[in-house]
Amino acid sequence: MRLLFEMDKKDYEYCTHRFVRNSARSIIIRDGKIAMIHSLKYDYYKFPGGGIENGENPVEAMIRETREEAGLVVKPETVKEYGYVHRIQRSDMDSSECFVQDNYYYLCKAEPEAVRQNLDAYEAQETYTLEYVTPLMAIQKNRSVGASPYNPMMFEREARVLELLMSEGYF
Template identity: 30%
Template sequence: MQILKTHYHPDVKTLENKSVFTRLATRSIAIKGANILLLYTERYEDYSLPGGGLDKDEDYVNGMIRELVEETGSKDITDIKPFGAYEEYRPWHKPDYDIQHMISYCYTCTVNQELGASKMESYEIKNGMSAKWVNIFDAIKHNEKTMATSAKKGMSIERETFLLKRIAAQLI
C-alpha cells in the first residue's frame, strides 16, 4: 500500500540510539456524498477515522472490519479498497520503549448509513467517543480550529486532519 505521508512528532528529534516499536493499525473511510463516518472524541475535541491497532497476525482487512464494527456499529460493510498508509513516529510514554512507529493502513468501504450499537473499550467510553456522520469539510474546519486553539488536542489530530484533507481532495 502506498505511503501517503511519514510524520515525525516534534518531540522525536532522532531515532538514533532510541528503542522503537512498531504498531500496525487500520482506519476506515466510509463516505455518503460529502458526509463521512467519523468518531468524535470529547476529551481531545477532534474528529477521527474509525480504526485502531491490529491484533498479532491479524489480517489487515479483517482488523479494519473488526475496529469499524466495534467503534461505530457499522453494518453491511462492502466494497473494501486500499486508500493509502500514514506512517508516524511519536513519543512513547512507557518505560519499555522511547518511540512508537505507527503505520495506519486506510481502506475505503461502503456501509449502511444506519449504525448499530457500538462496542467501545472502556478508555474510548471514558474519552467520550461517539460515532457520527459529519460533513467532511466541517470536520476538517473543526480539527483545524482545535489544532490552533485547544490545549486538549491529542497526538492523532495531525494524522486525522491530513487524512481528511486527502480524502476530500481525492474522493469528494
Template identity: 30%
Template sequence: MRLLKSSIHPSLESVDQSSFLRLAARGIILKGEDILMLYTQRYDDYTLPGGGIDEGEDQVDGLIRELTEETGARNIRNVEAFGLYEEFRPWYREDFDIMQMKSYCYTCEIDEQLGETSLEDYEVKNGMKPVWINIHEAIEHNIETIKNSEKKGMSIERETFLLCLIRDELLGVSS
C-alpha cells in the same frame, strides 16, 4: 499500498532510538460529502474509525473488527486500499522511546443504519462516539482544535491530513 506520508513528531530529535511497531487499520466511509468519524470529547477532535491490528490478524479483518466495535457498522463491503500513513511518535512508557505507527487506510461501504458499538473503557471515558459529519466541517473543526486547544491528542495532525487528502482525491473538492 502507497505511502501517503511519513511523519516524525516535532518533539523527536531522531528516530534512531529504541522503538516498536504498531499496525492499525482505518476506515474511510463516505455518504456524499458526509464522512463517518469518531468524535472524541477529551481531545475535541474528529478521527477516522479504526485501530490496532491484532498480532496475526489480516489488515482487512482488523479494519472490519474495529469498524464494527467503534461505530456499529454493518455489512462492511467493497473494501479498497487508499494508502498508508506512517508516523513516529514519542512513547512515554518503559522499554521504548518511540512508537512507529503504520495506519493502513481503506475506503469501504456499510449499511446506512449503524448498530450498537462495543467501545473499550478508555474510549468511553474519553467520550468517543461515531458521528456522520460534513467533511469540510470536520476539517475546519480539527484545524481550530490544532490552533487553539492545549488538550489536543497526537493523532489530530494525521487525521486532518487524511481528511484533506480524502476531500481532494475522493471528492475532487479542495479548500
C-alpha cells in the same frame, strides 16, 4: 498500498528501542459526508478504526474496529485500499523508545443501519460518537483541539488524510 505521506519528527536519535503499533481505519462516505468518531470529551474527530491485533490482517482489524467504535458493519466486498501514513517519533511515554506506526486507510461501504457500539473503557469515557460530518468541519475541529492526552500528530494526520480525499475528488 501507496504511501500517502510520512510524519517523521526526527526526534528519536537517542532511542534505544522501538514500539510498533500499526492501525487500520475505514473511510466511509455517504451523501457527501464522512463517518467519523467524535470524542465528545476532548472534541476531536478520528476515522473509525484502531490497532491491529496479533494474527489479524489490516482489513480484518479495520472491519472489527469500525464495528466496535462506530457500530458500522463494513461490507467486506466493498473494501478498497486507499493508502497508509507512516509515523515515527520519540515516544511521549518513554524518551528511550521510538514509536513507529503505519496507519492503513480503506475506502468501504457499511450497512445502512448501525449496530450497538462495543467501546473500550477509555473510548466510553471519551464518549465516542459516530457522526457524519463534512471534511472541512472535521479538519477545522482537529486543528483547534485544546488540551488532550493525545499527541497532536494524531489530529493532524486525520486532517491531512481528509485534505487528500478532498483533493482527489471524493467529495
